[in-house]
Amino acid sequence: MLEVTDLMHAYGGSDGAHVVLDGVSLQVARGELVVIVGPSGCGKSTLLRCIAGLQRPARGTITVNGTVVHEVPEGLAVVFQDYSRSLYPWLSVRDNVALPLHKSQPRRALRRETALRALAAVGLAAVAHRYPWQLSGGMQQRAAIARAIACDPVLLLMDEPFGSVDAQTREDLEDLVLGLRRDRGITILLVTHDIDESVYTGDRVVVLTGAPGRIRADLAVQLPEPRDQITTRELPAFVHLRAEIGRLVRGRQAAGAR
Amino acid sequence: MSRIAATALRLLGRWLVLAAGMGAWQAWASWRQSPFFPPPSAIAARMYHLWFSGPVSHLLLTPDATGNVLPSLGRVGGGLAIAIAAGLPLGLTLGRSAALSGYLDPILHFGRSLPAVALVTVFIVIFKIGTQMEVAFIAFGTIWPILLNTIDGARSVDRLQAETARAFRLSAGQRLTRLIVPATLPKFFAGLRISVSLSLVLMVIAELTGSSNGIGYEMNAASSGLDLTGLWAGIVLLGILGYVLNAAVLGIERHLLAWHRGARMLTN
Amino acid sequence: MSNESGVPSRARDVLAATWARGLVGVAAFLVLAEVLGRSGAISQSVLPLASTVLARAVGLAGNPRFLGDLAATIEAWAAGLAITVAVAVPCGLVLGSMPGVRTATHAVVEFLRPIPAVALIPLVALILGPGLRMNVTLIVYAAIWPVLFNTIYGVGDVDPVAKETLRAFGFGQLDVVRRVSLPAAAPFILTGIQMASSIAIILNIGTGVVTGRIDGNGIGAFIADANASGGNTALVLAAALWAGVLGLTVNGLLVWSGRRMLPWHRAYLGEQSLREMR
Numbered sequence: 001m002l003e004v005t006d007l008m009h010a011y012g013g014s015d016g017a018h019v020v021l022d023g024v025s026l027q028v029a030r031g032e033l034v035v036i037v038g039p040s041g042c043g044k045s046t047l048l049r050c051i052a053g054l055q056r057p058a059r060g061t062i063t064v065n066g067t068v069v070h071e072v073p074e075g076l077a078v079v080f081q082d083y084s085r086s087l088y089p090w091l092s093v094r095d096n097v098a099l100p101l102h103k104s105q106p107r108r109a110l111r112r113e114t115a116l117r118a119l120a121a122v123g124l125a126a127v128a129h130r131y132p133w134q135l136s137g138g139m140q141q142r143a144a145i146a147r148a149i150a151c152d153p154v155l156l157l158m159d160e161p162f163g164s165v166d167a168q169t170r171e172d173l174e175d176l177v178l179g180l181r182r183d184r185g186i187t188i189l190l191v192t193h194d195i196d197e198s199v200y201t202g203d204r205v206v207v208l209t210g211a212p213g214r215i216r217a218d219l220a221v222q223l224p225e226p227r228d229q230i231t232t233r234e235l236p237a238f239v240h241l242r243a244e245i246g247r248l249v250r251g252r253q254a255a256g257a258r
Numbered sequence: 259m260s261r262i263a264a265t266a267l268r269l270l271g272r273w274l275v276l277a278a279g280m281g282a283w284q285a286w287a288s289w290r291q292s293p294f295f296p297p298p299s300a301i302a303a304r305m306y307h308l309w310f311s312g313p314v315s316h317l318l319l320t321p322d323a324t325g326n327v328l329p330s331l332g333r334v335g336g337g338l339a340i341a342i343a344a345g346l347p348l349g350l351t352l353g354r355s356a357a358l359s360g361y362l363d364p365i366l367h368f369g370r371s372l373p374a375v376a377l378v379t380v381f382i383v384i385f386k387i388g389t390q391m392e393v394a395f396i397a398f399g400t401i402w403p404i405l406l407n408t409i410d411g412a413r414s415v416d417r418l419q420a421e422t423a424r425a426f427r428l429s430a431g432q433r434l435t436r437l438i439v440p441a442t443l444p445k446f447f448a449g450l451r452i453s454v455s456l457s458l459v460l461m462v463i464a465e466l467t468g469s470s471n472g473i474g475y476e477m478n479a480a481s482s483g484l485d486l487t488g489l490w491a492g493i494v495l496l497g498i499l500g501y502v503l504n505a506a507v508l509g510i511e512r513h514l515l516a517w518h519r520g521a522r523m524l525t526n
Numbered sequence: 527m528s529n530e531s532g533v534p535s536r537a538r539d540v541l542a543a544t545w546a547r548g549l550v551g552v553a554a555f556l557v558l559a560e561v562l563g564r565s566g567a568i569s570q571s572v573l574p575l576a577s578t579v580l581a582r583a584v585g586l587a588g589n590p591r592f593l594g595d596l597a598a599t600i601e602a603w604a605a606g607l608a609i610t611v612a613v614a615v616p617c618g619l620v621l622g623s624m625p626g627v628r629t630a631t632h633a634v635v636e637f638l639r640p641i642p643a644v645a646l647i648p649l650v651a652l653i654l655g656p657g658l659r660m661n662v663t664l665i666v667y668a669a670i671w672p673v674l675f676n677t678i679y680g681v682g683d684v685d686p687v688a689k690e691t692l693r694a695f696g697f698g699q700l701d702v703v704r705r706v707s708l709p710a711a712a713p714f715i716l717t718g719i720q721m722a723s724s725i726a727i728i729l730n731i732g733t734g735v736v737t738g739r740i741d742g743n744g745i746g747a748f749i750a751d752a753n754a755s756g757g758n759t760a761l762v763l764a765a766a767l768w769a770g771v772l773g774l775t776v777n778g779l780l781v782w783s784g785r786r787m788l789p790w791h792r793a794y795l796g797e798q799s800l801r802e803m804r
Contacts, residue, residue: 072427085418088419132521271630360544365551367774371777376769380759383572459643462644462645466647466648497640
C-alpha cells in the first residue's frame, strides 16, 4: 500500500551537495511492519519525512494507497523521537491525544471518548488529565503513540521512537507497538538505529547504507509470532539474523567474506 | 523551631527593614520638619482625606478620587486595551510570516527605540487636550513591547511542535488556537508586563503636560501650589497603583501559564 | 505552511536578502507616508509630510541649539548610567550573594520599585531645582532597577561548582566574587545596562518635555521649545527621530562593547534572551 520509487534527496547548494538519499525504492504491503535500519546520517529520517509529506524530495515519487504524496496524506500518523517537544505542554494528555481528531469528529464529547479509548489501549487511562511534563519519558512516548493511533491511521510512521527512553521502557514500548499492530492491523514503517529492535519487531528489515543512502538489503524476518522479549531473542534464527544485519550496517560483506 | 514560628520570623525579616525605614523617616521628619519630606503619617492622612474618605456607597471614594483617579485609570486601561487588541493579532501575523516581518523589522525596531514621551506634544496637537489624546498616546507608546515580544514569540514556536501540527494535518485555525497562541503567550506576557509599567509612565507624562484632570494633573497643581504633602500623596498612590497593576498581570499570567512553569521546571 | 525544499540558500545570500527586504520596507513606508500627506488623506496641519520631517531632521544637524541639547542629553545619560552602574552592581553583588540581606531588603525594593520615576519629576524639580543634578537623580532612580535585578540574577546563576573549586584552592569570599561571580554575571549585567540605557534616554527626554527650557537643556527641552513656538510638529518629529537614532546608536555601542569584552559567553554567540528578575 506504500510505494516509494527512485527517491533522491540532497542538502546544500546545487553544486555537489550532500546527497542523503540516492535512488531508494521500496514497497510495503498492507499490515506489514517494516523496519529501516542504518548508520547515522544515512538519511533514514529524511526518507520517513518524505514519505510523511513533511519534506518534498528532490526526485522520485511516493504513493500511499495509490495516491501520490505531495503534502501530508490522509490516514497517516507520525511518532517522533523527541516526545517532549512533540506533545504540547499546554494541553493535558487527553487533549493532546484528541488534537488530530478535530477533522474527523466535530463533537468534543466524541473526541474525548476516542482519545480516552486510545489512551486505554496504551495503558495510560489513569493519567489522561495530567500534563505531558508530569509524566515519565516512557509514558510520554506512549501518549504520543496513543495520539497517533487515535485517528485510526492506515499508515504509522515512527522515527526512532524509542531512542530517548531507557532499555527497559524500550522493550515495553516495542511490545506495545507489536500488540497494537496485531489488534488493529495498521501498516507500520519504523526507523531505528538499534539492530536488535529491528529484528525483534519487524516483518522485514531494510538496511540503508551511509550517505548517500541506498538500500543495501531487504531481509524478511522469519521469526515465530507472537514475539517475546526473552524467548525470541535467544532463538538461533534471531542471533543469526541480527549478526547478518549488523555486518550489513557496518558495511562488511556477508558472513565468510572480508 | 515550629513551622509557624519560622514563617512568622521570615515574614518579619522581610518587613522589618521597611518598617524600620518608615519609622526612621517618621521620626526624622517630625523632628526636622523639612517641607520636602513630610512624615509618612501626614502623607497617609492626606491620601485618606483626598481620596478615600468618601461615602460607603461610592466604595469610600471621594469626588476627587472619582474625578481624577478613576479617569486616569480608565485612560491607562483604554490605552492598554487598544495596544493589546492591535498588537497581539498583528504580532502573531508578523511572527508567522518571515517575509512580512523581514520588510517591517527595521521600522518596528526604530519605532520601539523612538521615545514616545518625545511625541506627547504631537499627540496634543492632533487630538487636543483630553482623554482621547491620552488614550491614543498610551496606546501608541505601549504597543511596541507587546508587538515585538509577540512577534518574537510567534516566530520561535518550536519546530517540532510545528511539524507535529503539519503531520497531523491540523487546519490553519487549529494551528493558530492550539499551537501558535499558547506557544506565544509566555513572551506576550513578558511584553505585557513592560507595557503595563510603561502605561503608568505615559499617563503621568501626558497628564503633566496636557490634561485638565487626572492624577498627574493633580500632582502638577500640588507642585505649583508648593503643596508637598499633596505631591507625595500622588507619588505614593502611583506606587500603589503600579504595584497592584503589576500584581494583577502576574496573577493572570500565573493562571494562564501554569503549564509553562511546570514544563520549564523539568527542563531546567 | 509550504513544504521545505530541503535545499537552504547560503548564509550570506540570506543576510543580503534580509537587508534588502528591510530597506524596501523602510522605503515603502516613507513613500506611503508621503503619498498620504500629499494627497490630503492626512491633513498637513495635523501631521506634516515625511519629506518635510526628514528635511528638518537633516537641518538639525547644523542647528547649534539642537546640538547643544543633544550634547546635554548625552551628558545626562552618561553621568546617570555611570552612577547607576557604580551603585547597582556592587549592591547587586552583595544582595545576590547573601540571601539574608536580600530577604530583609525585599519589601523596601518592592515598595520603591513600582513608583514610576516620572512621578518624581515635580518633586525633584522642587527639591533640587533645574539642571543636570535633577536629571541625573531621576535617571539613577529609574535605571537602578534593571541593573540591580539583572546583577542579582546573574550572581544567582553562577555555577556553584565553579565557586567551590575556587574555595577549595583557598581563595576567600571576596576573590570568589571577583574571579567567578562577577565574570559569570557580566552578560546579565550588560543586558541590565542596556535596559538602563534606554530608560535613561527616555527619562531625560520626558523630564525635558515636562519641565521645559527653564529647567535645563536636553532634547526634551528642545521639543518643549519647538512646541511652545506655535505647534511646530515637523520640528518635534525631527527631534524625536534624532532621539530614536541616538537610542539605537547607544544600544548598538553597548552591544558591540559587550561582544568585545565578553566574547566567550554563549549569549553573544547565539540570540539568547536574558530575563529580568521580578
